Structure formats: structure tokens, C-alpha cells
Amino acid sequence: MIPTLLLPASQILIESIEKREQLLEITLSSQTTIALCPDCKTEQNHVHSRYIRKAGDLPWAAFTIKLQLIVRRFFCYNEDCSRKTFAERLSFLSPYARRTARLNERLTSMAFATSAQAGSRLSALFAMPVSSSTMLRLMHGYRVEPAQTPSVLGVDDFAFCKRKNYGTILVDNLQGQVIDLLPDRLPETLSDWLKMHPEIEYITRDRAAAYGEGSTKGAPQAIQVADRWHLLVNLSDALKRFLDGQASALYQAGMELAQQAIDETPAPESKEAISIEEKPPSAKEIMFEKVKELAAKGYSGRAISRLLSLSRVTVSRYLQHQMLPAYPTRKGGTKFTPFIDFIAKHWQEGNGNRYQLYLLLKEQGYKGCYGNLCKFLNQYPKQASITPKPIVVPIASRKTAMLLSRLADDLSEKQQKELRVILDHCPKAAAIHPLVLEFVIMVRNKQSQLLDDWLQKASNCQVAGIASFAKGLTTDYEAVKAALQYSHSNGPVEGQVNRLKLIKRQAYGRAGFNLLRKRVLVKI
Ligand SMILES: [Zn+2]
Incomplete structure (x- = not known):
């Protein structure tokens, strides 16, 4: 009873079941007495011969299934038909197929859900092993129904x-x-x-x-x-291009922010503490200077790239900037950041035993090694207070573009402070800031009636980046206007x-x- 339930169709008889390790070989024969000729569609019942067809089927529990089908060949007695004999057709197995339709369906789903290689590995795990090429063929053979046209x-x-x-x-x-x-x-x-x-x-x-x-x-x-989101991205890109030309002002703003940071922290007691001016140039800064030197001597970008083993993209970026472009700094500090107060206190108390400090830090949760701690302590002479090194980083133009195009409510207190310093040092940015915010509010609130007025003001703006952004919007006016009218x-x-x-x-x-x-x- 159960085996017949597991078969791919009714009206077939199990002749025998043979077990070979993890494989069951099931011999089946059809129970129907008549068959339809595939050409003339007439019913025929005179058997010509029998032969064996083999096909894979869905697994039974953990057993791989191989079907051996005893297929009959019938005579076609219709005189108008060109066929003399034909093989009986089976509903669950297409002509020439080596796997039942339901097995193919299962394997195709696995292939689409994973990939050919992963699908093949999974199929072996699920007792219906096929190769990755078969998985690919199944995917290629799958017919996708065309979707309905959307509005x-x-x-x-x-x-x-x-x-x-x-x-x-x-x-x-x-x-x-x-x-x-x-x-x-x-x-x-x-x-x-x-x-x-x-x-x-x-x-x-x-x-x-x-x-x-x-x-x-x-x-x-x-x-x-x-x-609308892309409109704001376009604005941000235009701002970045404009700010790339304001590197000097941004550097000054960075200097002031660094100075403010120093003022807000206690001054180092030791003379040996490193000040802003004494900060040695980084490898990147040295390379930047070399590029500038070679360019001044008349070397081409390609030649500089070859001489310094730098990519041509980097060389051309360096040549475009007056100062080294800023890069995002490492977030979250070093391994010592959480313990800096503890180290300072310990050191100030005059306890000079490094190993003892290392053991104490480990108790506090420090995960680094002793060598790194020594390197860190070498920067600070005994009795000196531990003050973070002030680092002057010119504010990146991308970050500044973000600060300029965000509403005050969306900025943290620190970001608002940074923005104020930038606007103080860069009068051009200060001049366009209200216009930028106007655009952001207009897009967010979908105020299409304000667009013409804004475009007019932006086109007359002295800052080239904003004027060209407005020009770009004008060339795509209908779509931009629609963005402010429809919710799509x-x-x-x-x-x-x-x-x-x-x-x-x-x-x-x-x-x-x-x-x-x-x-x-x-x-x-
Ligand atoms: Zn026929």
C-alpha cells in the first residue's frame, strides 16, 4: 500500500524492489490496456514489444530512487498514420527524460535558491545527486512566464x-x-x-x-x-565638487577644531609632549609633496606614476588638490582608549613598573600584548600626564557636503559645532548654505510650487557648483518637477x-x- 502511494502515478504496478546500499531500484510496469498513438491519436491495444527505461525519482526517506520501467511498444493500425509502432507515453516522464517531472521540479527549485555548485552539493545530501552541469541545464531550461505590464x-x-x-x-x-x-x-x-x-x-x-x-x-x-533621494545625492555631489576647490579653507577649519580640542583638554605637563607643529609628516604627506615637486619640474602624470609607483588615479587626484585630501580617520580609538584614564593615573602616581601595570590592565579587560603596551608607554615619559595627541585633519569635502545639506535637527551637537567653524572659514559655503537647505526642505516636503523660484536663485548664484547643478535640473525639468508632485x-x-x-x-x-x-x- 505505502510503496504505491510513493510512486509518481497510479495505474502502475511494482514488479520488484531491490536494495543496494543507499539506493532502491524499483521495477514498474503500466497497468493500462490501451495506448494513444502520439501522431494520429487513435487508441491501440496490440502490443508489439517491451523494453526497459530507467529514470530517477524523488528519494524515499534517505534512499535514492532509480525506476526501471517496463515500457510497451504498440502497433498503430491506422492506415492513414505514418507510424507503424509507438512507445506508450507516461504522464510523469517526458519522452527521453532521465528524471521524473517531480524530481526535476525539486532540483530546479534547489538550483534557483542556491546556485549550480551549491545546489549540486545539496542534492547529494538530500539523496537525489546530480552534477552542477545538470543544475545549470535545469535553470536554463526553465521557462519564465512574462510578467504583467505595470502602471x-x-x-x-x-x-x-x-x-x-x-x-x-x-x-x-x-x-x-x-x-x-x-x-x-x-x-x-x-x-x-x-x-x-x-x-x-x-x-x-x-x-x-x-x-x-x-x-x-x-x-x-x-x-x-x-x-527624490537621487536629487539629494546629486546636490551632495555638486557640493563636494565645489568644496574640493575649498581645501585651504577646510584645512583652516580643521586647524581651529584641533585647537579647540586641545583647549578643552588639560595641557600636557611634559615638555616632550608632541605639539601640532612637531607632528612628523606621514608617508602619505611625503608622497603628496613628491608628486607636487615632480609636477613642478614638468613631469607628466604618467611619468610621476611610473617614478613613484603610484596609481595614475592617485597622482591625478593629488595634482588636482592644493593640499593632501582628507581621509576618514579610524573610529573607536585604539586598544588603549578605554584604559587611558587608568594608565594616566597609574603613571602619574610614579609607579614605573610596566609589567605590574600590564597585569593590572589585564585584570581590567585589556586584550593586547605586553610589547604593545611598552610601545604605547614609550610615547609618554614617566610623570607626564597622558594627553591624546592633537591631530589636525582637514575636514573631508564629502563630510562637509553632508553637514551643509542636513537640517539642523538632523545634526548632532558636535556636527553643528563643526559646521559653524567651517562656515566661519569658508564664506562661499556660508553664502550657499541657506540655498542648499531650501532645496532639501523643498524636496522633502514635495513643494513643487517653489521649484521655479529656487532654480532662478540658484542660477544667479555666484558659486559655480550650485549654478551648474541648477542648470542640470533645468535640462531635466519635467522629471524634477514631477518628483515634487508625485509620491512615486x-x-x-x-x-x-x-x-x-x-x-x-x-x-x-x-x-x-x-x-x-x-x-x-x-x-x-
Ligand atoms: Zn498512429
């Missing part, structure tokens, strides 16, 4: 290989589902796709010119909506791009476009 379409790009080649992802923004992938991000490809889907009413996109052009050509009936955004698309990246990496980035498309579109 709100989200468009964005994704990288096959970053900075080299990109594709386009199309998302149903209301359902949050991927509709299709396109193999590139050319306007023609998008417009061709849109022409085949005239039901689209809204298209949300970032401000890439290619998508604007493609959408206008392919779906002139649709309203294009620029993504590219949020769902960004989420799907994230999912796509995960799928891409599951296959170690080796999936070609067709396979990647299928894996993203399949809903398993």
Missing part, C-alpha cells in the same frame, strides 16, 4: 562588473517585483522595451540622461518622475538591485546575462 515602472542600472559594464533593471513599483532585465543601459534598448509595453503610466528613474532619453522615446505617454520613488528598485547583487554573488559573479535574468525573475 508604475521603476528603472535603474546595475553592474555586471563595476565601472566596466552595466545592465538595466525594470521593476513594478506597486508590487515591488522585477519585471525584466535589459543587457545594457543604452537609451535605445530601454525605448524598444517601452514601445512593447504602452500601458505604462509613470516611470521613476534616477537622473541618468540615457534613461531620460530612452523613456521619452519609448513611452512619450508616461510621466517621468526623478527619484525609486525605493522599491533599489531594494531589488540589492537582491540582484546577492543573486549575482551567489553564483560568484559568473552568471551570464540570460541566466542572471532568469534567476532574478523566477519566483521560487
Whole structure:
């Protein structure tokens, strides 16, 4: 009774079951008396011969199943039919198939949920072993049903290989589902796709010119909506470009902030404590100076790159800046940061035994080694108070752009202080700050009626970065205006791009476009 329940179809008889280690070989035969000729569809019952067909099926408990089917070949007596004999067809096994339909279904799900290699390993674990090539074939053979055309379409790009080649992802923004992938991000490809889907009413996109052009050509009936988050990113990028030219002012601001930090902490008692001026130049600063020297002597960027073994990107970045660009500093301090007060107290008390201090620190939870503690203590002569070294870091232009484009409520007290110092040292930044905040508030509150006025003010602005940003918005005016009128955004698309990246990496980035498309579109 139970074995027949486990079979892939009824009306088949178990002739025998043979066990071989972890494999059950089940011999089956069909119980039907008549068969349909596949060509003329007439019923026939005269058996010509029998032969054995082998196929895999779903496992029974931990046993791999191999079916041995005794298949009959029938005569076709229809005189109008070209066939003289035919093999009986089985509902659970396609002609020539070596696995039952239900086994294929299970394996395909595993392949899509993981990848060919991982799926193959899993299949062995679940007693239905197949190779990774089979997994790939199953995925390639799977037919994806075309999705319904959405009314709100989200468009964005994704990288096959970053900075080299990109594709386009199309998302149903209301359902949050991927509709299709396109193999590139050319306007023609998008417009061709849109022409085949005239039901689209809204298209949300970032401000890439290619998508604007493609959408206008392919779906002139649709309203294009620029993504509000991307508008703010564009503003931040424009600010960064402007601030890159203000390195000197930012350095001065950094100096003042460092000075304030020193003023707020007790002055070191020892003469040997390191002051700002005495700070030795870092390897990066030395390299920066060398690049500048060689450039002054007339060497080309390529020659400098070769001479100093620096990448050409770094050389060209150094040549663009008057001062070494700032980089984010290490967050969270060193291993000694949590114990600095304890070390200072111990040292000030005149207890000079380093090993004793090491043991005490270990009790307090210090995880470093004795050697590192000695190196740290070497910076501080006995009896000196432990004062953190003041480090002057010119404030990074990216960070400044962030400070400028955030509302006061979104800034911490420390950030507000930094912003005040920056605005004091950089009058140009102070001049555009109200305009920047106006834009942020306008976008956040979707005040489309203020856009024209803002564009007018920004175009007349003396700061080139903001004026060119406004010019860029004017060229994409309709989409920008729509961004402030409609609530549609590219949020769902960004989420799907994230999912796509995960799928891409599951296959170690080796999936070609067709396979990647299928894996993203399949809903398993
Ligand atoms: Zn026939």
C-alpha cells in the first residue's frame, strides 16, 4: 500500500524492489490496456514489444530512487498514420527524460535558491545527486512566464562588473517585483522595451540622461518622475565638487577644531609632549609633496606614476588638490582608549613598573600584548600626564557636503559645532548654505510650487557648483518637477538591485546575462 502511494502515478504496478546500499531500484510496469498513438491519436491495444527505461525519482526517506520501467511498444493500425509502432507515453516522464517531472521540479527549485555548485552539493545530501552541469541545464531550461505590464515602472542600472559594464533593471513599483532585465543601459534598448509595453503610466528613474532619453522615446505617454533621494545625492555631489576647490579653507577649519580640542583638554605637563607643529609628516604627506615637486619640474602624470609607483588615479587626484585630501580617520580609538584614564593615573602616581601595570590592565579587560603596551608607554615619559595627541585633519569635502545639506535637527551637537567653524572659514559655503537647505526642505516636503523660484536663485548664484547643478535640473525639468508632485520613488528598485547583487554573488559573479535574468525573475 505505502510503496504505491510513493510512486509518481497510479495505474502502475511494482514488479520488484531491490536494495543496494543507499539506493532502491524499483521495477514498474503500466497497468493500462490501451495506448494513444502520439501522431494520429487513435487508441491501440496490440502490443508489439517491451523494453526497459530507467529514470530517477524523488528519494524515499534517505534512499535514492532509480525506476526501471517496463515500457510497451504498440502497433498503430491506422492506415492513414505514418507510424507503424509507438512507445506508450507516461504522464510523469517526458519522452527521453532521465528524471521524473517531480524530481526535476525539486532540483530546479534547489538550483534557483542556491546556485549550480551549491545546489549540486545539496542534492547529494538530500539523496537525489546530480552534477552542477545538470543544475545549470535545469535553470536554463526553465521557462519564465512574462510578467504583467505595470502602471508604475521603476528603472535603474546595475553592474555586471563595476565601472566596466552595466545592465538595466525594470521593476513594478506597486508590487515591488522585477519585471525584466535589459543587457545594457543604452537609451535605445530601454525605448524598444517601452514601445512593447504602452500601458505604462509613470516611470521613476534616477537622473541618468540615457534613461531620460530612452523613456521619452519609448513611452512619450508616461510621466517621468526623478527619484527624490537621487536629487539629494546629486546636490551632495555638486557640493563636494565645489568644496574640493575649498581645501585651504577646510584645512583652516580643521586647524581651529584641533585647537579647540586641545583647549578643552588639560595641557600636557611634559615638555616632550608632541605639539601640532612637531607632528612628523606621514608617508602619505611625503608622497603628496613628491608628486607636487615632480609636477613642478614638468613631469607628466604618467611619468610621476611610473617614478613613484603610484596609481595614475592617485597622482591625478593629488595634482588636482592644493593640499593632501582628507581621509576618514579610524573610529573607536585604539586598544588603549578605554584604559587611558587608568594608565594616566597609574603613571602619574610614579609607579614605573610596566609589567605590574600590564597585569593590572589585564585584570581590567585589556586584550593586547605586553610589547604593545611598552610601545604605547614609550610615547609618554614617566610623570607626564597622558594627553591624546592633537591631530589636525582637514575636514573631508564629502563630510562637509553632508553637514551643509542636513537640517539642523538632523545634526548632532558636535556636527553643528563643526559646521559653524567651517562656515566661519569658508564664506562661499556660508553664502550657499541657506540655498542648499531650501532645496532639501523643498524636496522633502514635495513643494513643487517653489521649484521655479529656487532654480532662478540658484542660477544667479555666484558659486559655480550650485549654478551648474541648477542648470542640470533645468535640462531635466519635467522629471524634477514631477518628483515634487508625485509620491512615486525609486525605493522599491533599489531594494531589488540589492537582491540582484546577492543573486549575482551567489553564483560568484559568473552568471551570464540570460541566466542572471532568469534567476532574478523566477519566483521560487
Ligand atoms: Zn498512429
